[in-house]
Amino acid sequence: MTILDKIIAFKKKEVAKIKAEVSVKKLVESPNFKNTSFSLKKSLLDPYSTGIIAEFKRQSPSKGIINDKVSISEVTEGYLEANVAAQSILTDTSFFGGTIADLLEARIINQQKPILRKDFIVDGxxxxxxxxxxxxxxxLIATCLTSEELKNYGQLAKDLGLEVLYEVHTQEDLDKISDLDDKIIGINNRNLKTFEVDLEHSIKLASQIPDSTIKVSESGISDPRIITGLKEYGFQGFLIGENFMKTENPGLACQEFISQIR
Incomplete structure (x- = not known):
């Protein structure tokens, strides 16, 4: 059993428990439900976009604790000051040390950039x-879902006014997604089964993705020069977490990184 299998099995039990305690009606009645979403597509396609989707991540199964000292509020403010294209927040508690409260708190501060809920979606x-x-x-991680689930969950998100970042790692993952046109496709450079990182992987897979999609490179980006190289292969978005989070001041690290891209 891989770490991914363990995460998914645990997540299904966790979600079943939450569903028994919280009604959909209650969720729909929450104040944020009335919000008009900020568009990741629009943000990444903006001619002045940095393309950086900066992540808040306390820990990971492969690295253990990355940073448990900084607060979500100071990191969010720092990322906004760095002019990120979007913010990514881990809400998985058991494996990544994130919480739903992190996203709620970031939303209060961040009223201008899209926020990606980074989690293992296994249920509508x-x-x-x-x-x-x-x-x-x-x-939506293609490795964890069937093509039917990807289609249904994608449609549900759209109906709710949310956008989807479809994450793929292999050609098989890519084949599960019906009609790639106009979608946001994230290629994870990290193999979710072994947790090894290979940037060349993104480049190979990118050639199989039509230009009508927005391509995002995820994981293992630690040098601004890598961004320049990936842009040549049509990537418009770059999800970076650990590289910033392993520093004392992730917001400042992000700012310095972005200043070297241009």
């Missing part, structure tokens, strides 16, 4: 929940 309930906590974008 979590998509309604994402809207209720103030997220603008959800992550």
């Amino acid at each position: 309930f979590q998509i309604v929940e994402a809207k209720a906590i103030g997220a603008d974008v959800i992550l």
Whole structure:
């Protein structure tokens, strides 16, 4: 059993428990549900966009604790000051040390940039929940879902006014997504089964994705020169978490990184 299998099995039990305690009606009645979402597409396609989706991540199964000292509020403010294209927030508690409260708090501060809820979506309930906590974008990981689930969850997100970042790692993942046209496709450079990182992987897979999609490179980006290289292969978005979070001041690290891209 891989770490990913463990996460998904645990997540299904966790969501079933939450569903028994919280009604969809209650989620729909939450204040954030009325929000008009900020568009990740629009943000990444803006000619002045940095393309950086900066992540708040306390820990990971492969690295353990990355940073448990900084607060979500100071990091959010720092990322906004750095002029990120979007913010990504881990809401998985058991494996990544994130919480729904993190996203709720960031939303109060961040009233101008899209927020991606980074979690393992295994149930439509979590998509309604994402809207209720103030997220603008959800992550759908193709490795963990069937093509039918990807289609249905994608449609539900759209109906709720949310955008979707479809994450793929292999050609098989890509084949599960019906009609790539106009979608946001994230290529994860980290193999979710072994947690090894390979940037060349993004480049190979990118050639299989039509130009009508927005391409996002995820994981393992630690040098601004990598961004320049990836842009040549049509990437418009770059999800970076650990590189900023492992520093004492993630917002400042992000600012310095972005200043070297231009």
